[in-house]
Structure formats: C-alpha cells, structure tokens
Amino acid sequence: MTVLGQIVSGGFGELVARQKAGISLEIGELLISEAADKKVLLQVYNLQYGSQLSQQTRELVSGMKLEEENDLEILDPELRNYNLAFLKPLVSIDKKSAVLCKVLPNFFAQIRELQEKDISFLATPKNPISIGKLRSGSKALDFDVLIDGEKALTHHILIPAQTGKGKSNLAACMLWDALGRDYCGILVLDPHDEYYGRNKLGLKDHPGKKAVYYTINSPPAGAMTLKINVRSLKPSHFNGVISWSDPQREALYLYNRRYKSEWIERILLDDEPLEGINEGTLAVLKRRLQWLLSISLSDGQLYSDGVFDLTAGNTTISDICDDLEKGKVVIIDTSSLSGSVELLVGSMVCSEAFSRYRGHKRAGILHEKPVISVLLEEAPRVIGKEALERGPNIFSSIAREGRKFKIGLIAITQLPSLIPRDILANMNTKIVLGIEMAPERKAIIDSAAQDLSQDERAIAALDKGEAIITSHFTKFAIPVKIPLFEEVVKKAEKSKVKLAFPGLKG
Ligand SMILES: Nc1ncnc2c1ncn2[C@@H]1O[C@H](COP(=O)(O)OP(=O)(O)O)[C@@H](O)[C@H]1O
Ligand SMILES: [Mg+2]
Structure with a gap:
C-alpha cells in the first residue's frame, strides 16, 4: 500500500x-x-x-x-x-x-x-444503466459505474454542459447501453441526426436489438419514413410548441369539437368561419397551420410536402408508442424539421404514451411495462421558465408528474439556469459535464442531490467526457469518465468477430 x-x-x-x-x-x-x-x-x-x-x-x-x-x-x-x-x-x-x-x-x-x-459496495442494480468508468481526478479506473436505470429514468436525468464537453457522446453511450436492455423504451428527438449513424458509427451498429429509426430524408434500408397523418393532431399537441392568442386557441378547440379528426382540413378548406369565430382569426389560423404543417392549398385542394400527410401515416404515432412499450429505442431524425415541428412530433408521441401509461396505471398493469424515457436536446425550449409562462405542455407535465406513470425525461441543456427551480430539483439524477459559466454551475449545485458546494472548481475544470453524477439513487456524487462512443462501437464489433471466429486473437 x-x-x-x-x-x-x-x-x-x-x-x-x-x-x-x-x-x-x-x-x-x-x-x-x-x-x-x-x-x-x-x-x-x-x-x-x-x-x-x-x-x-x-x-x-x-x-x-x-x-x-x-x-x-x-x-x-x-x-x-x-x-x-x-x-x-x-x-x-x-x-x-x-x-x-x-x-x-x-x-x-x-x-x-x-x-x-x-x-465493492457499489453493487450492480437490478436494472442498471452504464454511464462510464469510475474516475479519480483525470484517471479512469477500471470499474464500471452502473446506476439504477429504472429509478433514474423515471425520475428524470439532466445532462447539463457547455457545447463540446461531450453531451451527445454521453447520450449515445447511454442509448447504446439501453439497446441491450429490456426494461426501458427511449424516444430520441435527434435534431442533429447524430445517433443512428447514417454515415458513421452509430446505434445502427449495435449487435443486439436494433434501434427504430424514423426520417424524412431518403430513409436508408430498414428505416421508416416519418409521415404523420394530420388527422392524428389534437389542439393540445400545440401546447408548448406555438403560442396562440385566446381567440385562436378557442377556435382550434371549436373546430376540433365540431369536426373531430377532420378539424385541420376544415380550418384550411372552409371559406366561412364557424359561428362565433372571427374571420380574421380563421385567416390567421389558416396561414399559421399551412406554414407549420407544410400544407398548401391550390384550386380548393390541399397538398402536403412535409412530415404531416393528408393520407398516409395513420398509425405512425401509435406504432412508435407500441415500440416504446416493447422497450425499444426509437430515434426520430428531426434534422430537417423546424424546431416547432420537432416539438410538435415529440408532443404527439409523448401525449399518446402518457395517456396509455395512465390507462395502464388505472388497470393495475403499469408494473409490467418498461419505463419510457424521452431524450430531448435544448430542453429549456419546453421546460424553461419562458416556455412555461405560456402554460403547461406535455413535457412539463412529464417533468412534474411523469414518475407516477413511469415516464421520464433525459433533458440535455447548456443552460440549466433557464429551467425553474422546482423542475430542476425534480430531475433527480444529473450527469454534470464541464460547465465554465458560473451561473449555470450555480443552478446545478443548488439543485443537486448531494452537497456539491466544494465542487465548483472541479465542475469548471471537467475535461471532455469527464462527469460527476449527482443522484438520489447514488450514495455520493460519483465522478465518472465517459468512454468515447466510437470506441464503444469498435470494441463491440471486435468482440463480435471474436465470437464468430473463436480461434482468432485480437
Ligand atoms: N468521453 C469522451 N472522450 C473523449 N472525447 C470526447 C468524449 N466526449 C466527447 N468527446 C469529444 O468532444 C467532441 C464534442 O462532443 P459532443 O458529444 O458532440 O459535445 P456536445 O454534444 O456537448 O456539444 C466529440 O466530437 C469528441 O471528439
Ligand atoms: Mg451535442
């Protein structure tokens, strides 16, 4: 010694x-x-x-x-x-x-x-998720850090860090690990199309379960085309996505009540507004919905050229939810969608999953279901103070009460200080990567599960891939070194070759 x-x-x-x-x-x-x-x-x-x-x-x-x-x-x-x-x-x-x-x-x-x-007291939990290797200063030790994934995912995970410190790499490693496990389904809204690995190593290379991949850009073999029928839309899906004035919102609900699933088409096609709705309001709705949904009107006919389709895509949302309920990882490539459409799609899937899981809870079968987690970049867009001033949305409902229904968020952000304190405190696991900005560090330290007041300096000095896990489900704030994702994939490929040719050394 x-x-x-x-x-x-x-x-x-x-x-x-x-x-x-x-x-x-x-x-x-x-x-x-x-x-x-x-x-x-x-x-x-x-x-x-x-x-x-x-x-x-x-x-x-x-x-x-x-x-x-x-x-x-x-x-x-x-x-x-x-x-x-x-x-x-x-x-x-x-x-x-x-x-x-x-x-x-x-x-x-x-x-x-x-x-x-x-x-050795850091025992392996029943349903673990691997984060990386235990880290002592800048040295990675040969000891895997596994946290209780079922608890951590239902009680939300926050990944705060500055750009370039390794948030996406960490998320990719966690998703890779989740692919090998059955206890969780994860919805990934991927605005940089970086997780599936279309032209590089990615989740598609996992030797076990395959990730389900939806994209609108010439889907590669095995992928799904992202098409959603406009008739799956409900007025509540817009909450947190776009803000309407009170008369506009009332008009949406009125059309929905009157025409049921055909409400969007009626708004876009009708010349006369429904009784009680101002002509100007209808005109604004037409314009904003056409723009948002990429639907155009010509000669009394509607044409769609975006994600929202007038004929196809009837079952997309429920197919995605079925996969999540089977414990799969579903990646939606939102790289060519506007931020609003990305959130709208996310909002539709989350609303459906949330209402299904509420039903499962009522029926007493929730314990049989996998945890569902939703990975979201730039989370303050929907759970930030400014977003919440416009009223609650499905993401903030998940943040506040999703744990009762086994649904959680994996929220990624550079600016945790924009998230209200109560929601920050509700995110029971934080995987903190390097943060140089003092107010951002303060927001994390103030809402951490362990006392990190002495770790200001350490957090500022975290290098790429170095993290601190502070969680209600760990005994102390655990320092970890996240592996480089490409190396994780290469290692898996090597061991696959070894399995296929047991005599091969390598
Ligand atoms: N754990 C890690 N080990 C080594 N290098 C890393 C690690 N995580 C990230 N990097 C490097 O940093 C770069 C930026 O990482 P990325 O995950 O894209 O950051 P962010 O999403 O926070 O902007 C990566 O391209 C990679 O080269
Ligand atoms: Mg990133």
Missing part, C-alpha cells in the same frame, strides 16, 4: 492532509483513509502549498538563488516544504455497505490510493 499523505488538520467536511513528497494529488482524486475499523472515502477538492518556513525566509532564499546564482538550498526541502490537499469525506465504508459519513477519520490517519475492493 502506497501512502500518499497524512491527515493533519481540518474539521468535518474539510480535512487537510499533507501530501507525501514526490506524489502529486489532483483535484477530484479519490482516496481512502483507513485506521482501525474506520474506512472513509475521500475526495480532493483543493490544493495548496504549505511550508514550515516563513514567507520572508522563503522570499529571501529565492532571491539569493535568482539574483546571486547562489546554490544555497533549504535544509531538508522535502521536510520543510510540501503540498496540502483539502479533502471532503464522501462516504464511510463498512464491510459491504457505505453510509453517509458522520465521523471524522482518525487524526493523523494515513491516506492511500483507492482500490477496487474498496468500492
């Missing part, structure tokens, strides 16, 4: 250790202090110089060395000058379990490197 240092002062929550000469501890590094029967998992949160010599003496000695090229040395430099590491206790470890730390490690206790056997 290599001793890395020794605890010399401090108090609960902020221990100070003297670092052994020649060792270089890092911010974020995990350490163990073990004395008698007390074993505590510690993490470095700050580093500082320490010295036995006064500042004046140190300045004098440096001056002599610099100005007079004197090779005067300080007596026993290693003994007199050293580094101090500030540590916070994460958990105290019993034989097999870990509990929140309520005691101080022994005074003068020595600290050592973390070993695999120390963290």
Whole structure:
C-alpha cells in the first residue's frame, strides 16, 4: 500500500492532509483513509502549498538563488516544504455497505490510493444503466459505474454542459447501453441526426436489438419514413410548441369539437368561419397551420410536402408508442424539421404514451411495462421558465408528474439556469459535464442531490467526457469518465468477430 499523505488538520467536511513528497494529488482524486475499523472515502477538492518556513525566509532564499546564482538550498526541502490537499469525506465504508459519513477519520490517519475492493459496495442494480468508468481526478479506473436505470429514468436525468464537453457522446453511450436492455423504451428527438449513424458509427451498429429509426430524408434500408397523418393532431399537441392568442386557441378547440379528426382540413378548406369565430382569426389560423404543417392549398385542394400527410401515416404515432412499450429505442431524425415541428412530433408521441401509461396505471398493469424515457436536446425550449409562462405542455407535465406513470425525461441543456427551480430539483439524477459559466454551475449545485458546494472548481475544470453524477439513487456524487462512443462501437464489433471466429486473437 502506497501512502500518499497524512491527515493533519481540518474539521468535518474539510480535512487537510499533507501530501507525501514526490506524489502529486489532483483535484477530484479519490482516496481512502483507513485506521482501525474506520474506512472513509475521500475526495480532493483543493490544493495548496504549505511550508514550515516563513514567507520572508522563503522570499529571501529565492532571491539569493535568482539574483546571486547562489546554490544555497533549504535544509531538508522535502521536510520543510510540501503540498496540502483539502479533502471532503464522501462516504464511510463498512464491510459491504457505505453510509453517509458522520465521523471524522482518525487524526493523523494515513491516506492511500483507492482500490477496487474498496468500492465493492457499489453493487450492480437490478436494472442498471452504464454511464462510464469510475474516475479519480483525470484517471479512469477500471470499474464500471452502473446506476439504477429504472429509478433514474423515471425520475428524470439532466445532462447539463457547455457545447463540446461531450453531451451527445454521453447520450449515445447511454442509448447504446439501453439497446441491450429490456426494461426501458427511449424516444430520441435527434435534431442533429447524430445517433443512428447514417454515415458513421452509430446505434445502427449495435449487435443486439436494433434501434427504430424514423426520417424524412431518403430513409436508408430498414428505416421508416416519418409521415404523420394530420388527422392524428389534437389542439393540445400545440401546447408548448406555438403560442396562440385566446381567440385562436378557442377556435382550434371549436373546430376540433365540431369536426373531430377532420378539424385541420376544415380550418384550411372552409371559406366561412364557424359561428362565433372571427374571420380574421380563421385567416390567421389558416396561414399559421399551412406554414407549420407544410400544407398548401391550390384550386380548393390541399397538398402536403412535409412530415404531416393528408393520407398516409395513420398509425405512425401509435406504432412508435407500441415500440416504446416493447422497450425499444426509437430515434426520430428531426434534422430537417423546424424546431416547432420537432416539438410538435415529440408532443404527439409523448401525449399518446402518457395517456396509455395512465390507462395502464388505472388497470393495475403499469408494473409490467418498461419505463419510457424521452431524450430531448435544448430542453429549456419546453421546460424553461419562458416556455412555461405560456402554460403547461406535455413535457412539463412529464417533468412534474411523469414518475407516477413511469415516464421520464433525459433533458440535455447548456443552460440549466433557464429551467425553474422546482423542475430542476425534480430531475433527480444529473450527469454534470464541464460547465465554465458560473451561473449555470450555480443552478446545478443548488439543485443537486448531494452537497456539491466544494465542487465548483472541479465542475469548471471537467475535461471532455469527464462527469460527476449527482443522484438520489447514488450514495455520493460519483465522478465518472465517459468512454468515447466510437470506441464503444469498435470494441463491440471486435468482440463480435471474436465470437464468430473463436480461434482468432485480437
Ligand atoms: N468521453 C469522451 N472522450 C473523449 N472525447 C470526447 C468524449 N466526449 C466527447 N468527446 C469529444 O468532444 C467532441 C464534442 O462532443 P459532443 O458529444 O458532440 O459535445 P456536445 O454534444 O456537448 O456539444 C466529440 O466530437 C469528441 O471528439
Ligand atoms: Mg451535442
């Protein structure tokens, strides 16, 4: 056992250790202090110089060395000058379990490197989701971090980080892992068409279950064309997607009540408004719906050239929900759709899934169903403060009460501070990647499941793919290193080859 240092002062929550000469501890590094029967998992949160010599003496000695090229040395430099590491206790470890730390490690206790056997308390949950490898500072340890996927997904996952810090890569790794599991179905709204891997490695290369892929751009073999019948639309689907004035909304509901599923066609075709509706209102509805749904009118005929179709696509929404209920991953390529149409499609699927799961709950069969999770980029578009001022929408309903019905969000954002506090606090698992902007970090720290107040610096300094998981379903805020997605795929392909040719070495 290599001793890395020794605890010399401090108090609960902020221990100070003297670092052994020649060792270089890092911010974020995990350490163990073990004395008698007390074993505590510690993490470095700050580093500082320490010295036995006064500042004046140190300045004098440096001056002599610099100005007079004197090779005067300080007596026993290693003994007199050293580094101090500030540590916070994460958990105290019993034989097999870990509990929140309520005691101080022994005074003068020595600290050592973390070993695999120390963290055997991080047992594999029944329905896990793999996030990456345990990370100590910037070193990835050979230990998989698996969180309880069923709980985490129903209670929402937030992935906050600045652009380029690895949000999409993390999402791809999680989706890859989910493809190999049956307990969850995930709907992915993919505005960058980056997950399926049309022209690169992607989820399509998974050796097990296949992801279902909907796109409007010349679907590759095995993919589905994204066409949705306009008759599947209901006025409520527009909530959170576009804002209508009160008279406009009333008109939508009136048409829907009168003409049932044909309501959109009636609005677009009718020359005279229904009684009680202003002509101007009808004209605005016609214009906005034509634009939004890419439907045009010519010679009294409607033509569609977007996602929303006048004849095809009757079962698309229910097909997608069927797949989600079977625990599949469904990716919708929304790269060529406007943000509003992307959200509209998402809103239709989520509304259907939500109402099905409500029904399952009433019928007492919800426990037989997989969790459904909805992955959404730029989540503040629908669960941000500004969006919610326009009233609730299906995504905010999921954020607020989806857990009762086993439906959750995986919300990705660069700007968590735009999400109201109550919703942020409701997102019980946060996988925090690098965030340099202080107000964004603050929003996360203030709503984290564990006390991250000492981790400001660590969060700002997280490199690509380095993350901290703070969750109600983990014993402490776990530092992780996310693998690079392409490498995960290549590794799976290699082991597939090995399975096919067992003699092959590689
Ligand atoms: N875990 C990782 N390990 C190594 N490199 C990574 C990792 N995650 C991301 N990267 C690199 O950073 C780039 C940006 O990642 P990306 O996931 O697209 O970020 P974001 O979605 O947050 O903008 C990737 O192209 C990749 O090269
Ligand atoms: Mg991204």
